[in-house]
Amino acid sequence: MRTPSSILAAVTTATLACGLTAPVAFAADGEGTKLNLAEETGSAATGASATSGGSIVRTIVGLAIVLAVIYGLHWVLKQVKTSKDADESGDSLETVATLNLAPNRSLHLVRVGGEIVLLGAAEHQITPIRRYSEAEATALGLLEPPAMTLASLEAETAAPKGLMNLIRAKAVAK
Incomplete structure (x- = not known):
């Protein structure tokens, strides 16, 4: 039977691993492509705005993931504490x-x-x-x-x- 502390350790490890690999999963192949630094008037402006828009989306998604992990850990810790309190005092x-x-x-x-x-x-x-x-x-x-x-x-x-x-x-x- 797994104890609440071992379950908490497993959940923490899983969320940390997901949190560290999430930016890699959201990064497209744009990391490996070479930049075209030629001065083109129309296409360069739209390319820069698309890249900055993508980074804003990645930042927002990353922030949402971090907040979800924090909330999840808070919920798990509260559940573990509640179960420990109930086990220690009993019903009588x-x-x-x-x-x-x-x-x-x-x-x-x-x-x-x-x-x-x-x-x-x-x-x-x-x-x-x-x-x-x-x-x-x-x-x-x-x-x-x-x-x-x-x-x-x-x-x-x-x-x-x-x-x-x-x-x-x-x-x-x-």
Whole structure:
């Protein structure tokens, strides 16, 4: 199985080889032909403009290739970093919040499975300070409340309608 670093090395080598050989591929046989330096009025002017136009096209194509290689390497490196980050942390470990207290000292709120753990990190040690269940952490405001389901959303929209009817009934009665 190939590792991400070996894949990155292969992609880098291939793009570098293509990038170095691209100018040769775009260069026509005009490199080997002899120049006609005779002073001709009409044909010399059109030949010079055609040559300069060709070099502008080659320059633009070369620039596009270089930009494509740079973008491709950026994308590959981002994908490798994302896969490494996902492999290192796993699914059951997630940093919820971090608070820096001083240089080399901080508090971390970490979700470990179904628990929330408050950790104190110093220069040479990490100390668990307190463990919370998810319900306790949500009640204390350490976590965002869970996303609303369709049933809870319908119940919430039904409540104001009843409340508004109650207010209207009391306002009309006065």
